[in-house]
Amino acid sequence: MKVPDEFDEIRPYGPEDLPDAYERLIVDPQFRTMVGYIFPKVPYDDVIAKMRTCKTNLEFQKAFCYKFLANLLATVSKGAEMDSSDICNTGRYTFLSNHRDIVLDSGFLSKLLLDNGFTTTCEIAIGDNLLVMPWIKDLVRVNKSFIVQRSASMRQMLMASKRLSEYMHFAILEKKENIWIAQREGRAKDSDDRTQNSILKMMAMGGQGSIIERLEQLHIVPLSISYEFDPCDFLKAKEFQQKRDILDFKKAKEDDVISMKTGVMGYKGHIHYHCAPCLDDFLHQLDPDMPKLDLYDTIAHHIDHEIHRNYLLYPNNYIALDMLNGSTMHSSKYTSHDEAVFEKYINDQLAKILLPNKDEAFLRKCILTMYANPAINYLATL
Template sequence: MTDFDKIRPYLDTEVNGALQKLKRHPMIKALMSFAFPEKKLGEIEEIVDECHSIKDFQSRVIYFAVRNVIEKSSEGFSTSGFEKLEPDTSYLFISNHRDIILDTSLLNYTLHDHGLVMTASAIGDNLVQKPFLLALSKLNRNFLIRRGLSPREMLMASKNVSEYIRQLLGSEKRSVWIAQREGRTKDGNDQTQQGVLKMLALADTENDLPAYFKKLKVVPVSISYEFDPTDVLKMPELMAKHYDVEYVKTNNEDFNSILKGALGQKKRMHIAVGDVLDEELDMIAEKEEKANKQLQMLAEVIDKNIYGSYKLWPSNYIAYDLLNGEDTYKAKYTAREKRQFERRIERRVERDNEVALKNFLAMYANPVINKLKYFGE
C-alpha cells in the first residue's frame, strides 16, 4: 500500500475490473441509460467494456451524461475564461460550491471541450457511504476527504491529503478541484475558509506560503445557477442556523440532494475561471506577514476573484430588491421573470414566515451583496 491508497481514485489498471462488477447495479444501469437513452442495453455494455482508464470512462460515458443533464435540466450553459488556460498544464481550481456533484462535472465537461487537463476532485467521505457511490466517485477521479475524525486524526488526514494534492499537481501533472470551504455554501455567501488553505499548505516543506501557492497554479472558479434546484432542501439547515440549534441530516439527505441537483430545473448556468494567481501572491509575499495573516489575505484574494467573475442572474437581482424592499435593479429583470421567481418563493416558503422568507431571499441575494462589497455598482 502507498500512503494514498485509502483516499485515491482507481488506478487505470483497476477501472475495467470495477466496471465489470458495477455495470449491472440498478443505479449504474440507470446512469448508463440516462447517458445513452437511444442505445440498447447490449450496446451500452459494449461501451463500458471498452473503458480501460478513468479518462475512457469520463469521456465515453460521464461526458454524455453531463451533456444530457445540461439539455434536460437547464435553458443553457455558458462558460468564460477557459481560453486563458494552457493545455498539458495542471492547475489547482479553488471553487465556490453549490452542488455536490454538478459543480465538478460541469468543470470537467468544459475542460474536456477545451482540450485541457481534467481534474482529480475532492469529495467528503460522508457523501459516498453507499458502496456504489464510492465506486462511482473513484471512477470519476475523486479523492476522499475524511470526516468525523479526532483532532489528531484530522491533522494526519489533512497532511495526507495535502501531500496527495502536491503529488497530483506536481509529478502526475493532474489538475485538482477543491471547494473553497467544507461543504456546500447553503446561504449563497461564498467565502473561502482559511482552514482549507491551511490544509493545502501542510505539504509546503519550505515554509514559504506565497511561493508554494504560486507553484500550485491557483485558479479561482465561479459557478452560478439561475435557479438552485436544491434551494428548498437547504432551507432546514439555514433555519436551524438562524435559531442557533443543532442541525442533524436526515437519512439519504445527501443522496436526495445529488439527484435533485442533477435533474432539477436550473434555468441558465455559468462557470467562469479566473487568472492564475501570481502577482497577488507576490504582493502577499512583500508584506512579510505571519502565515495565518498570509492565509487570510489569500482567502480574500480568492473571494474577490470569485465574486468578480460570478455571473449574476435576474433571480439574484430580484431577490436583492425583494429582500431590501426596493427596485434598485429593476432594469436587470422583466416583470415576467419577477412573477416567476415570486411563484418559486410561494411554492417553497410558508406564507407569513418572515424568517424563512428572508433566508430564502438571502440565498439568492448574497452574490449581489458580495459583488457590491468589492466592486460597488
C-alpha cells in the same frame, strides 16, 4: 505512472484498478437502476460492453460522463459556458471555487475544460460523508475523484489533511492533472461565498518550501460558478429552519442523497463558469515574513474578491436584493415580467417544503437571501 502506496486509500482509481471496479459496479443492482435512469434507451449489456473498453478514467468520462452532462444541460438548463481566457489551456491548475451543487459543480467543470481545449478534465475532491454506498465510492473513484476524510479523530484528521495535501501536490506536479476543490467544507447554503483559511492551510501542508511556495506549486485558480436557479434552494431553506428550531439538528445520510438527486435533475436555468487569473503572480508579490494568520487572511480575501467579481448576475439576483430591502434600487436590471416569474418561482419552491411548524416568512427570507448574496458580494467589489 506508479502512485505512491500511501495514497491508495484516497486516490482515484488508476487504469490497473478499473477492470475490477467495473465488475463490482456491473453486478450492483442500484448501479444498474441508475444507468437505466440515465440512459433509458441503451441496453444494459451495451453499457457494460462500452465500460469494459475504457482503459483510462478519461476514456470513461468521455464515453459516459460527457454525454450524460451534455444531455442534462439540454434538458434542465438554458446551457452552460466557461470563460477561461485568463488562463492557458495547456496548464494544470487547482480550481478553487464557490460550491452550489454537490455533484454538478465539478462535473460541469470537467465538461467545460474539454470544451475549452484542455486535454484532460479534473480530479475532484469529495467528502467521505457523501460515499454512503460502496457502489458510489467505486463510481466516483472511476470518475477521477479523490477522497477527503471528514470522520476521524483530531490526530487522525491532521494526518489525513497532510496526506490529502501531499496527494494534491502529486496530482498537479507528477500526474499533470487538474484539481477541483471547494473553497470551504460543504456548500455555502446562503450563497455568501467565503474561503475558509483551513482549506488553504491544508493545501500548504504538502509540497516544499514556504507557505507561499507550497501554494504556488498548486497553481490555484479562483473559479466563479453562477447558476440562474438553484434546484436545492428549498432544501437549504428547510435545513435553516430545522437548525433554528431543533437543538443539535443533524442531517440524515439520505438527506445528502436527496440533495444530490434534486441538484442533478432540477432546473438550473443559465450556467456560467469564470476562471480568474492563476494566483501565482499574486502570491509571488506577498511578503513571506507576514504573520501566518495575516498571510492566510490576505490570500483568502483575494480569492473571495476574484470569485465575487467574476459572478454572472441574473435578474433573479437583483430582484431578490430589492425584495429583501423593500426597494427598487436595481429595477433597471430586470423587467416586470422577470419579477413576476421569479415571484412565482419562489412560491412554487416554498410549496415543496414540508415541515410541521412551517415558518413561511422565515423560509422566504432564506431563499431570497441565497439569490441576493451574489449581488451583494459582486457590488461590493465595485
